[in-house]
Amino acid sequence: MTRADTRPHARPTFHPASAPDFVPAPRLRELQLARLRAIIQHAFVHVELFRQRMESRQLAPEVRSLADIANLPFTTKVDLRDTYPFGLFATPLREVVRVHASSGTTGKPIVVAYTRQDLDIWTSVMVRSLAACGLHEGDIIQNAYGYGLFTGGLGAHYGAEGIGATVIPISGGNTDRQLMVLKDFGVTAICSTPTYFLHLIDRAVQLGLDLKSLPLRVGVFGAEPWTDSMRRHIESATGIQAFDIYGLSEIIGPGVAVECPEHDGLHIFEDHFYPEVIDPETGEALPEGQEGELVLTTLSKLAMPLVRYRTRDITTLLPGPCPCGRTLRRMRRIGRRSDDMLIIRGVNVYPSQIEAVLLEVEGTLPHYQILITREHGLDQLEIQVEVTSQVFSDRVGALEALSDRLVDTIQRVIGIHSKVTLVEPRTIQRSEGKAKRVIDKRGQS
Numbered sequence: 001m002t003r004a005d006t007r008p009h010a011r012p013t014f015h016p017a018s019a020p021d022f023v024p025a026p027r028l029r030e031l032q033l034a035r036l037r038a039i040i041q042h043a044f045v046h047v048e049l050f051r052q053r054m055e056s057r058q059l060a061p062e063v064r065s066l067a068d069i070a071n072l073p074f075t076t077k078v079d080l081r082d083t084y085p086f087g088l089f090a091t092p093l094r095e096v097v098r099v100h101a102s103s104g105t106t107g108k109p110i111v112v113a114y115t116r117q118d119l120d121i122w123t124s125v126m127v128r129s130l131a132a133c134g135l136h137e138g139d140i141i142q143n144a145y146g147y148g149l150f151t152g153g154l155g156a157h158y159g160a161e162g163i164g165a166t167v168i169p170i171s172g173g174n175t176d177r178q179l180m181v182l183k184d185f186g187v188t189a190i191c192s193t194p195t196y197f198l199h200l201i202d203r204a205v206q207l208g209l210d211l212k213s214l215p216l217r218v219g220v221f222g223a224e225p226w227t228d229s230m231r232r233h234i235e236s237a238t239g240i241q242a243f244d245i246y247g248l249s250e251i252i253g254p255g256v257a258v259e260c261p262e263h264d265g266l267h268i269f270e271d272h273f274y275p276e277v278i279d280p281e282t283g284e285a286l287p288e289g290q291e292g293e294l295v296l297t298t299l300s301k302l303a304m305p306l307v308r309y310r311t312r313d314i315t316t317l318l319p320g321p322c323p324c325g326r327t328l329r330r331m332r333r334i335g336r337r338s339d340d341m342l343i344i345r346g347v348n349v350y351p352s353q354i355e356a357v358l359l360e361v362e363g364t365l366p367h368y369q370i371l372i373t374r375e376h377g378l379d380q381l382e383i384q385v386e387v388t389s390q391v392f393s394d395r396v397g398a399l400e401a402l403s404d405r406l407v408d409t410i411q412r413v414i415g416i417h418s419k420v421t422l423v424e425p426r427t428i429q430r431s432e433g434k435a436k437r438v439i440d441k442r443g444q445s
Ligand SMILES: [Zn+2]
Pocket: 260, 261, 262, 267, 322, 323, 324, 325, 326
């Protein structure tokens, strides 16, 4: 029996919008090749940076097979910064009907553009995403992604309207009002970051609102990496089915890939986004089943086509077909980004490794923070994690035993010793968007 069979809400999704997800693989490859040819021509003619890179490698903008993609130059986030704001646009501004921007942690944002046709494609992949999550006409979708320059809000909004659902464009924040609407409007699905949904769960408990008693049945969570342990926590606390959706502004926004009810990897909408996984050190393409950096080529977007964009997200292309019947290839859920990697005492550590340990242990809550400091030239790692009030009210020995166990398990997983501090519920600051899990104070003293 597969895991999906045991779920009360799991059911096959045969929404008509999902038809392109089931196109036979040979036809899909033909379509990809035709689109790749056209987009490489388009980018070569209209994007100076791309043309220069091709010419410096003495490459003509001709593609004979999909395998040729491995010879094309990469595009990086630095390229988007260097050409700020409109340098990578491939259509005149009068054909651009919308721009979005993603806030960089430092300096200028990166700007992305859409023609009318690009927006239609975006809506279509979001409709297919929501359909894969089992949503349809008649659903009431609370969209708690932030509206604005961030692509999450409007991306999910048009997808939800496109599928014929009733959309509540509530945006992020104002937690008590979110819960009121969730309850009073009979909401059946919510879109948000997983972190913000955890915050809603928390607040609901405080207010005595039982989320399991509501019609809410689906959560579409994305815009930050999260683990399967987090999914289990969310699902058992609320009784909903939680889906992982993946996207990034540079490629289109949310709707690049999504889970189906099997929850075994995310199907990439590869009729629009061609995936590769490369060795991040050498740039060599890796075979299916090997972990590396996800690289995406937009196959149909006109205003800002990106060729071999290095996402810095670490994943694996999964071999073999999915039991749901979709022919779209799957990637493992993104647990980490190469940007997230911390080097502590010379050891590579990803916050997701720590999160997985914390959530597997009984008594801890999914709220934690990782603090890194440097004392006398040596990196110190401290993990603060909230524990249930039950654990806190137990005898003192219980707290110590739990913290010792976490220190041991974390050391086994990441290879270095940490200090674990157990704190009371609601001690760690909550986020209304993406969580701030890591505070690195090295270099500040
Ligand atoms: Zn599937």
